[in-house]
Amino acid sequence: MIPKLKSFGSMLSSVLVTLLGLAIVTFMIGRVMPVDPVLAAVGDNAPESVVLQARADMGLDDPLIVQFWHYLVQLAHGDFGRSVLTHNEVASDIAHYFPATMELATVALILAAVIGVPLGIWAAVRQGSITDQVIRVLCLTGHSVPVFVLALVGLLIFYVFLDIVPGPGRQDIIYEGMIPSVTGFLTIDTILAGDAGAFWDAVHHMALPVCILSYFSMAYITRMTRAFMLGALKGEYIVAARAKGLSLWAVVLGHAFPNVAVQLITVLALTYAGLLEGAVVTETVFAWPGLGQYLTNSLMNGDMNPVVGTTLLIGCVYVGLNLLADLLYRVFDPRVK
């Protein structure tokens, strides 16, 4: 019990150090920005005295370490400052945009896992065959295409040529503002509102971006599943199970796969984090009103508070997912105990 507690303590302390590091890095990014926050607040034509006063009021005359302390206190209160562009608190903007991104990433992850894991198993069982090669090229291609290229090609084929998916955005104009936001996930909100038309509209709008994101992440899932399965299939217990007369697939699914399932959890957690990154680029192509679009819009306008806030949030999600994967690994893998 004691060693277990100890390892948990060291894990927690390493997470805390990483979070502190995140705060330092984002603080630095906010500090080295070319746009002067004072001028942004008082305007270009403000007299010298006003500028100096504003500087002092904003605490920019304090030593760096004091400023950093203020920054930490602000973060602890969930205060990321105000966006110049939207005039809202960055925290409330993020709360508004983040569910749209999460919805996209979550559905994409589920789809990618449902397709990617079986493909990886199949490739491993048929190692070296034509099937394996085709899957390998398919994955390497998914790994090599920038996600915005995939998105543009998808838009071109399915929207322009075939006309089977709706255009950019998250819902049709006629449903805009009709659905009360409860969870922020449009598919769930439309079900809660009992509006079948709006639900199908939301699903329709999601289809293409989700497919593109899941192809993008499926490549990684499939590759890792194949690698893990190849390792597991080499075990002597596999040979023994086969020698007893069990069928190939009974051995693969019943004996080998349970051993790699734990490792796959880590892969899925990392993929989810990668999907958040992919979503940033995808959202700009599909005009998806999520965190990515918020981030890029703020970037374009040199609006640093949202940039820092969003970066910090995504960093924290990343750390959280890694921690979660670690914990699940400890819970499910008896060897770690």
Place this chain on the structure above:
Amino acid sequence: MLADFRRWALNDDAGSRRQAAWGRRYRIWLALKGNPLAMLGLAIILACVVLAALAPVLAPYDPTVQELTDRLAKPSAAHLLGTDELGRDILSRLLYGGRVTLGMVIAVVVLVAPLGLAVGTVAGFFGGWVDTCLMRVTDVFLAFPRLILALAFVAALSPGVESTILAIALTAWPPYARIARAETLTIRHADFIEAAAMTGASPWRIVARHVAPLCVPSLIVRVTLDMSSIIITAASLGFLGMGAQPPSPEWGAMIATAKRFILDQYWVALAPCVAILMISLAFNFLGDGLRDVLDPKQS
């Protein structure tokens, strides 16, 4: 000549260090030659390097000259890949864009690989608080998705090619440090290291001359596989308007402007899309092949 080299390199009783080293390299090459995908990748990369290097000779037009009467023209004999929204020849821009992309990638690798190697070997070899400190810093940089951190850095530095290189470099070194550290840990207590220490070599000399060279093969594999990710990140920054700025013919930036005409003049966007896909696929093919050859324990 070639047969002589072959016999000399494959001789099992190598007479000199040089002969043994060349023998190893030649065996790697032979193994790589047996992998058709890897060779295809290598061929595409070499072709791209040559095309980019010879861009001033090969490009039929100046990539910045505008011909507004001939804008958004379809591919034809005069303009093999058509023209863009300002009447500039797309083929010429693509060739010059290759220089921008490859230049950025090379700059990033030159900055990142030695840094990662140094951090990783020092952390692994010295251990203790040095290791803890360096790895904590590494963890912090690993805690951001690469593109997001690069975006934030570029926004802070002001968009452009130099900041793109710097931002990607800042986000790309941690995995190299991790790999170099892992390799160092496996050889730290090897007999030849002890022997070097006993003959009086200083720790720094051991790290530089005995440990670092052994980490290089895994780093090469990682660099090759990482190339496509660097290319994609650079292109994504360009696409989001934070990378190379117009009129630079960077591929991502070209796609960003061509996006507006994608419904009617899709070929404007198609050419740079295909270019990015080809080069990054080529690096992945080669990296996959190299991994099988250099790092058999991972395949």
